[in-house]
Amino acid sequence: CALPISRVWGGERGGVALFALEQDEYFDRAGVYGEGGVDYADSLERFVFFSRGAVELARYVEPTPEVIQVNDWQVGLVPAYVQALGLPMKTVCTVHNLAYQGEFSAEDFRKVGLPEGAFRPEGVEFYGKMNWLKGAIRMADGVTTVSPSYAREIQEKEQGRGLEEVLRGRGERVTGILNGIDVVAWNPATDGCLPKSFKVGSMAGRVECRSALEREMGLEPANGRPIFGMVTRMAGEKGVDLAWGGVKEIVKQGGRLVVLGAGDRAMEEEGRKLAQEHPKSVAVRVGYDEGLARRIFGGVDFFLMPSRSEPCGLTQMYAMRYGAIPVVGRVGGLRDTVEEWDGERETGTGFLFEPTAEGLAGGVDRALAIWNEPAMMKKVRRNGMTRDWSWAAAVPAYEKVYQALVNERGS
Incomplete structure (x- = not known):
């Protein structure tokens, strides 16, 4: 032509x-x-x-x-x-x-x-x-x-x-x-989108970020209830349907879920419906807002990625950089970036599962098992924050x- x-x-x-x-x-x-x-x-x-x-x-x-x-x-x-x-x-x-x-x-x-x-x-x-x-x-x-x-x-x-x-x-x-990420642009110590900065060794600001996220997303304030977060394209390969299917069990076990994403219209509508059914525990924002994405990374306790396919994935690296513990499907780049937590050796950065309904339930259960163990939570979080996610x-x-x-x- x-x-x-x-x-x-x-x-x-x-x-x-x-x-x-x-x-x-x-x-x-x-x-x-x-x-x-x-x-x-x-x-x-x-x-x-x-x-x-x-x-x-x-x-x-x-x-x-x-x-x-x-x-x-x-x-x-x-x-x-x-x-x-x-x-x-x-x-x-x-x-x-x-x-x-x-x-x-x-x-x-x-x-x-x-x-x-x-x-x-x-x-x-x-x-x-x-x-x-x-x-x-x-x-x-x-x-x-x-x-x-x-x-x-x-x-x-x-x-x-x-x-x-x-x-x-x-x-x-x-x-x-x-792939790597831009560790200068994605840095919780200097991120102007966060209500309070924080870094390894000085995490008080993250507690404030968590409370601010609860208010922004309309969740009931509850220090004793963990927050799971997702920033995702709403599509089958991202396992969003698995997440929606697991909402009731997450809420039943005391967890909460905040989601930011857009894509498949039916999945968007299902997310809105779940948020209406659980207004104090589930919040879904359809669309994309980088500032909110950063506040989710910096405010949630666990970051959920039930992907069926993930060539590399960047959001799990952003999440770990910002102190959120990943709970992810054992596929693609998620397998290469998230190391399963080993309590005896105190190694690992998160939890991996087979991308099925049963696998997701098991991954969430393992995450919740460390929620009431502050020293363990601190160690897993620190492991993720101190990994080198750059292009080095x-x-x-x-x-x-x-x-x-x-x-x-x-x-």
Whole structure:
């Protein structure tokens, strides 16, 4: 397809050269991918433009890039463009969530500007359709995912979303690298969204944050009743239905639940209904408010993530950073970031469970078992707050992938 004219902006930050493509017709919009839960109708044209533009930019900037890093299906055609043009750059595709693959009809292939030979099983074709993520996985020189466990899971049928054989076919080219978080931006000692700051060794402010959260969410003040929190997209893969199914038991055992999130309309409505049924114990806010999210992280006792699939997950890391003890599904990045509490050794940062109704009940029971043990609660909380959740480990891991690919050029 014909590409519109765009403007290229350049700059530098921290010694790193930065470039941006400006094209208001495609990208000066209210949403990034769509609005109201619906993708933009011209998604194909938008991301063909972005992908082609990025490749053209890489061709002409100096020094010439050695590696092009692409993320998810929206730029999944970049490896195909690089191959078609015979460019010397290596490409790495990072899969953040295999559920989103960028599928288009075979007829749409003529719009992407690739040679006919690219529409084949070794390229972007997948069961008669064009699949951008599959093409990137197949054609990139390296493939990474956002956690080691997710890298293993997506090579099996249960989590592979139909691409498990394609991924297994890449063998050692598939690497799982755990994401980090911005520990400067997410710091309870300096977070202006919290009513009171706190840090390890000085936790009085967290007690005030807890009381303030009770007031903000309309919960009955009760120091003796634990608060579970969720900040989530309301979807089946996030296990929100499991959480709703466990509400009555949580309340029966003296717990309370605060939830912030949006997504599936039926799940939103069910959450509102549960809040009406338990007005003093359950509070649900539909939508997203980063300030409130931070106050939930800094005010709840336990952070609940009953995910059935979780490529990496960041909220459990935010929660631990802010002193909330995670109670999470044993999947993906949750498995890699949350260590099961061991009371005898006093090691671990939270509780993991199989993402089923029975598993959730067991995880909640284990969390409640330490609620009346202040010394134990303090130790688990401290373990989570003192872990290094930064990008310190991920950066050299990516560098290792890039360097290995660059070295191949000279071998």
